[in-house]
Structure formats: C-alpha cells, structure tokens
Amino acid sequence: MLSLKGKIGYLRALEPDDLDFLYEVENNTGIWEISGTTAPYSKHLLQLYLENAHKDIYEAKQLRLCICNSSDKAVGLIDLFDFDPHNHRAGIGIVILEEKDRNRGLGLEALQLLENYAFNGLHLRQLYANVLSDNEASVHLFKKLGYSLVGEKKDWVLQNNEYKGEILFQKINK
Numbered sequence: 001m002l003s004l005k006g007k008i009g010y011l012r013a014l015e016p017d018d019l020d021f022l023y024e025v026e027n028n029t030g031i032w033e034i035s036g037t038t039a040p041y042s043k044h045l046l047q048l049y050l051e052n053a054h055k056d057i058y059e060a061k062q063l064r065l066c067i068c069n070s071s072d073k074a075v076g077l078i079d080l081f082d083f084d085p086h087n088h089r090a091g092i093g094i095v096i097l098e099e100k101d102r103n104r105g106l107g108l109e110a111l112q113l114l115e116n117y118a119f120n121g122l123h124l125r126q127l128y129a130n131v132l133s134d135n136e137a138s139v140h141l142f143k144k145l146g147y148s149l150v151g152e153k154k155d156w157v158l159q160n161n162e163y164k165g166e167i168l169f170q171k172i173n174k
Helices: 016-024 029-035 043-051 104-119 136-144
Strands: 010-012 062-068 074-084 089-096 126-132 148-159 160-172
Touching: 010 104, 016 043, 016 074, 029 043, 029 126, 029 136, 062 104, 074 104, 104 126, 104 136, 104 148, 136 160
Parallel strands: 089 126
Antiparallel strands: 010 062, 062 074, 074 089, 126 160, 148 160
C-alpha cells in the first residue's frame, strides 16, 4: 500500500483551512523566483483554487500537497505539475516556507514520499525538476535523491536586474 506518511512528517491534500497558509506561501516575494510568480494573489482567487483542489490529477494535470511536520503543522508545499499520463512524466517542485524548517530532512522525506506515489501509484516513468542554479540547497537535494543534471538554461530567469540560470534535473524510474 502506498503511504504519504514518513518518519518525521507527512503529505496531505489541501483543505479549506489552508487558505491563510497558501496566501502566505504564494505572496512570499522571497520565493517568487522559484515559482515564476510575478504578482500577488488575492485570498478570493486562492479560495477559488482551494474549491477546485479536489480535482483528480488526470483532470487538473497537477497535484499540490501540504508538507506537514510531526506536530501536524503545514510547513511547505510539494507539487506534481505538467502531468502527462501519455508519456508517463511530470514535473516536481517543493518549497518549505520558513528557514527554520529547512535542512531538517522534511523536504527530502517529502520528495521521497511523492516520488514513491508518482512511480508506484501513478506509474510514471520519469520526474523532472527545474532548479535555479544558485539554489544550492535544492541542487543538493535533487542530486542526493539521484536526479541527473541533464541541462542548463543559461540566463533563464531575470531577478533584481540579474539573470540566473536554471538547471533541469531528471529521474527515470527503471
């Protein structure tokens, strides 16, 4: 049986009560460069998103889950996006909101849990991740989990009048 529960945390579906947390994550300008966000989200728009979050991944082509610690507190989000059931692949992304919750193993465990679901539950052949080249923590995380660096898009993201490269990681389930 597939489980979304680990030793130090778990993944769960978004709930209506997550509106304030989602608002905080989506409007945190410090992480906009990794999400491609360029403008704030209103609570109304996020409420509409939550009302449709129950849709099946085959219909929505994405899946967003909350990363929760052992105290049941939502500390981050993890996504499957650009879900392509025909080619058996999806993108994967992760964010842990607060610095104090990072580098404690929760992100690693969350990625492992979602990978297991993607490979064994959805029967995907591959996952890929786009990581800014200067995001050392994420580069380390994906390498640690066995993702291969398959390319770099140079000067891909403009942030504070500076261009940054974006690395493409890929993991194939053999």
